[in-house]
Amino acid sequence: MSECKNCKSKRLKSVINFGKMPLANDFIKSENVKKYDLEIMFCEDCYLVQVKEYINHKIIFNDNYKYFSSYSKTIIDNGKTYFEKITNKLQLDKEASIIEVASNDGYLLSIFKEKGYHNLLGIEPTKSTADSAIKNGINTEIEFFTYDFSKRIHKADLLIANNVLTHVPDIHDFVAAIEYSLNEEGIATIEFQHLYQLIKNKYFELFYHEHFTYLSFITAKSIIESHGLIVFDVEEIQSQGGSLRLYIKKNHNKHYKITDNVSRLVKKEINFGLDHFKVFSNLNSYAEQTRDNIKKYIKDKKTVGKKVVCYGAPAKGTILLNYLNFSKSDIEYTVDKNSNKQNLLMPGTNIPIYSIDVIKKDKPDYIFILPWNIKEEIMEEHQYIKEWGGEFITYR
Ligand SMILES: [Zn+2]
Numbered sequence: 001m002s003e004c005k006n007c008k009s010k011r012l013k014s015v016i017n018f019g020k021m022p023l024a025n026d027f028i029k030s031e032n033v034k035k036y037d038l039e040i041m042f043c044e045d046c047y048l049v050q051v052k053e054y055i056n057h058k059i060i061f062n063d064n065y066k067y068f069s070s071y072s073k074t075i076i077d078n079g080k081t082y083f084e085k086i087t088n089k090l091q092l093d094k095e096a097s098i099i100e101v102a103s104n105d106g107y108l109l110s111i112f113k114e115k116g117y118h119n120l121l122g123i124e125p126t127k128s129t130a131d132s133a134i135k136n137g138i139n140t141e142i143e144f145f146t147y148d149f150s151k152r153i154h155k156a157d158l159l160i161a162n163n164v165l166t167h168v169p170d171i172h173d174f175v176a177a178i179e180y181s182l183n184e185e186g187i188a189t190i191e192f193q194h195l196y197q198l199i200k201n202k203y204f205e206l207f208y209h210e211h212f213t214y215l216s217f218i219t220a221k222s223i224i225e226s227h228g229l230i231v232f233d234v235e236e237i238q239s240q241g242g243s244l245r246l247y248i249k250k251n252h253n254k255h256y257k258i259t260d261n262v263s264r265l266v267k268k269e270i271n272f273g274l275d276h277f278k279v280f281s282n283l284n285s286y287a288e289q290t291r292d293n294i295k296k297y298i299k300d301k302k303t304v305g306k307k308v309v310c311y312g313a314p315a316k317g318t319i320l321l322n323y324l325n326f327s328k329s330d331i332e333y334t335v336d337k338n339s340n341k342q343n344l345l346m347p348g349t350n351i352p353i354y355s356i357d358v359i360k361k362d363k364p365d366y367i368f369i370l371p372w373n374i375k376e377e378i379m380e381e382h383q384y385i386k387e388w389g390g391e392f393i394t395y396r
Contacts, residue, residue: 002041002052005213006171006223009045012052015280016040016204016287021322022347023060024208024315025067033347040207040214046222047275049195049214051207057144057169060210065126067315068338069104074374078239079108082189083115090187092158095119099156099181101145102164106133113138121153128340146170150177159188163240165220166192166211175227178248185255188229188248192220196269197242199279201396204287205316205323206241216274217244217265224248233259241373291323294395298330298368306365308393310334311378313341313353317370322348334370335359356382363388372396 003010020035039052069075086092094116100109103122112120122140124130133140143149145164159181168174178188195216198206207214221231224246233247233256244265249256273279301308310317313336321331326349333352336342341353359367359382367382367390369375375394385391 004041004043004046004048005050005054005169006048006219007043007046009043011044012041013044013277013280014039014052015042015049016207016284018207018319018323021208022318023055024210024318024347025060025065026318026347027313027341027344027353028347029344031345031350033345035348036209038207038209042277042280044277046219047216048219049216049280051209051212054169054212055209057167057212061125061144061167063127065128067104068129068132068340069107072374072377074377075239076107078237079111082108083111086158086189087115090158092117096157097121097154097183098158098160099123099153101159101161101178102167103130103133103138103140105129106136106138106140108160108162109133109138110136121156123149123153145174145177147173147177147180150180153181155183155186156181156188157183157186159186161188162191163193163243165190166213166215169212171213171223172227175224175229179227179229179250182250184250185253186250187256190220190224190246190248191237191239191243193240194236194242194244195219196272196274199274199283200272201241202283202286202290203241203316203396204283204290205320208315208319210315215244216269217246218269218274220244220246221262221266230258231262232256234261234265236265239373287323290395294320295324297393298366301366302330307332307362308366308368309359309362309364310351310368310370311359311382311392312336312369312371313338313346314371318347318349320370321346321351326351328352331368333358359385364390366391366393368393368395 018038021038022033022035041052097119099121101123103124109120123145125144130140130142195214228251229248231246235245237243335354335356342355
């Protein structure tokens with residue numbers, strides 16, 4: 001019998017059960033990828049939404065990890081906006097110690113570096129991305145950020161942790177590490193996908209093994225504040241289909257009053273019902289309906305002799321294509337800008353991933369966009385498909 005990874009309660013209810021799924025970022029050369037159970041649970045006692053069976057994080061975030069932030073213009077632009085905002089808000093001087101956890105290929109710290117900040121440290125467990133950061137001159141430790149590890153590094157005036165809180169198996173150890181790593185007056189900003197958006201928009205394909213937990217503001221706040229920290233401000237931001245950015249300080253830090261945004265968001269989540277199972281109860285039937293609609297749409301196009309391919313190889317695309325039970329006979333190939341993913345196969349479906357040039361030569365009739373969070377960017381960049389009557393398919 002499984003128990004809640006936060007409060008140990010056994011009162012867990014199933015939100016959606018995908019059965020066996022491959023790891024969403026396990027891009028491979030050969031056709032035999034390992035699959036693992038993927039079921040999402042809701043805890044009726046602390047409201048944490050979580051994967052039922054955790055896969056060892058060392059298996060997921062391995063040296064072969066293929067997600068590189070720098071390949072998305074949207075992500076880079078968001079990074080620049082964040083830089084302007086945070087350096088103003090905290091009045092950060094150039095000597096400030098800045099640590100980024102899960103710094104990936106160092107794109108965000110590079111923005112700080114270009115503006116003259118030099119006391120920078122990235123912490124990133126996946127060697128493939130960390131090496132890319134190091135090559136670009138960003139000081140990076142190739143490690144998982146844990147409480148034990150935090151004792152070995154200097155302290156931060158600004159600690160940044162984007163899209164990592166939901167990726168850690170032991171969320172309490174991770175938050176304790178943040179508390180330990182902050183200077184007395186230091187501030188941490190944490191971004192994660194917002195459960196509210198995920199459920200409101202029914203983004204079922206954003207559930208995958210890499211995301212151990214799915215956080216509402218109320219649950220995240222309660223976990224963070226059990227470690228001598230205070231969430232003093234929060235913003236709802238666009239990234240990853242709707243995320244939160246939390247501003248965090250130590251308990252005794254007298255600067256920065258708690259803003260109204262905090263109580264407003266708590267109220268919004270309670271009104272929506274994130275503290276009751278009911279709000280999660282129709283996700284499964286919605287997912288099945290969406291799956292059947294997409295299947296029919298694409299099969300109909302193929303029946304009349306049209307060629308349908310995909311654009312992008314994001315993690316959510318892996319989940320969607322597997323959920324659709326698609327193979328090479330349904331979608332001949334996908335294309336991706338990230339050269340690290342090219343000439344590999346989509347996990348589980350074995351649909352090959354090629355470079356973007358292939359579309360220009362092949363001139364397919366329909367291009368099904370998988371990374372819907374950057375669909376405007378993609379459609380803008382590839383307007384030329386209209387020249388041969390090509391069309392994009394989007395489902396969100
Ligand atoms: Zn719980």
